[in-house]
Amino acid sequence: MTDLSLDATQLDRYSRHVVMERVGPAGQAALLDAAVLVVGAGGLGSPALQYLAAAGVGRLGIADDDTVERSNLQRQIVHGDDDVGRPKAESAAETVRELNPDVAVEPHETRIGPETVDLLDDYDVVVDATDNFRSRYLLNDAARLRGLPVVHGAIYEFEGQATTLVPDGPCYRCLFPSAPNPGEVPNCAETGVLGVLPGTIGSIQATEALKLLIDEGEPLVGRLLFYDAATLETETVPYERDPDCPVCGDDGIESVAAVDYEGDCRIEADPR
Numbered sequence: 503m504t505d506l507s508l509d510a511t512q513l514d515r516y517s518r519h520v521v522m523e524r525v526g527p528a529g530q531a532a533l534l535d536a537a538v539l540v541v542g543a544g545g546l547g548s549p550a551l552q553y554l555a556a557a558g559v560g561r562l563g564i565a566d567d568d569t570v571e572r573s574n575l576q577r578q579i580v581h582g583d584d585d586v587g588r589p590k591a592e593s594a595a596e597t598v599r600e601l602n603p604d605v606a607v608e609p610h611e612t613r614i615g616p617e618t619v620d621l622l623d624d625y626d627v628v629v630d631a632t633d634n635f636r637s638r639y640l641l642n643d644a645a646r647l648r649g650l651p652v653v654h655g656a657i658y659e660f661e662g663q664a665t666t667l668v669p670d671g672p673c674y675r676c677l678f679p680s681a682p683n684p685g686e687v688p689n690c691a692e693t694g695v696l697g698v699l700p701g702t703i704g705s706i707q708a709t710e711a712l713k714l715l716i717d718e719g720e721p722l723v724g725r726l727l728f729y730d731a732a733t734l735e736t737e738t739v740p741y742e743r744d745p746d747c748p749v750c751g752d753d754g755i756e757s758v759a760a761v762d763y764e765g766d767c768r769i770e771a772d773p774r
């Protein structure tokens with residue numbers, strides 16, 4: 503079983519993919535030809551970036567405007583002790599480059615906002631590894647307008663969640679029409695998270711991204727996965743497209759410029 507698009511080194515490196523009927527040389531070639539943007543090089547981004555790079559995703563964007571702090575290291579395993587004070591995008595890019603020379607790594611030291619969101623145009627799949635509602639809504643809206651899938655993940659103490667938003671499925675706003683008021687939901691800086699929890703959820707996000715790229719399995723479309731690290735129980739809750747959704751509904755927005763993404767938490771889309 504050979505494929506001319508994979509060289510001998512690649513057939514060796516990806517042999518456990520190539521040998522599988524559901525991936526094979528064609529699936530591997532698709533991964534090498536794909537581009538994924540991981541937004542957030544923190545707890546969720548760490549495993550997502552490393553598994554996507556190891557799997558041979560050909561182009562990997564890393565968007566983060568933060569710098570590594572010592573308090574990140576308990577869970578953000580893409581960074582090491584020597585990286586404290588460095589830009590996260592740069593530190594993560596270095597780790598990922600060491601994992602796999604096949605991967606073109608593109609660090610973007612930027613916060614994704616309405617003015618920088620055009621970055622998404624260069625990618626096939628977006629992994630939302632952010633930690634705030636502003637970014638989640640913005641990525642949802644911008645990706646939807648571009649017809650791109652988003653793999654969402656979120657964590658809090660012992661609990662995590664994941665879902666996958668594809669262009670013809672329900673979107674994040676169908677699931678959560680409005681963000682909680684500022685102060686209602688604690689943010690990551692104020693609360694704790696079990697160090698390994700983002701490892702689990704970020705790995706699920708990488709799983710979903712790979713499935714989308716090779717078109718295999720059943721992604722978490724219209725399903726929200728809840729994971730409780732305390733009990734190791736999971737629950738999958740179905741959700742549907744909301745015809746009145748301000749983004750993917752019948753009168754959806756035409757541009758993220760129409761949406762106010764300011765404020766800490768509370769975000770409302772106004773389609774008018």
Ligand SMILES: [Zn+2]
Nearest residue numbers: 673676747750
């Ligand atoms: Zn929607």
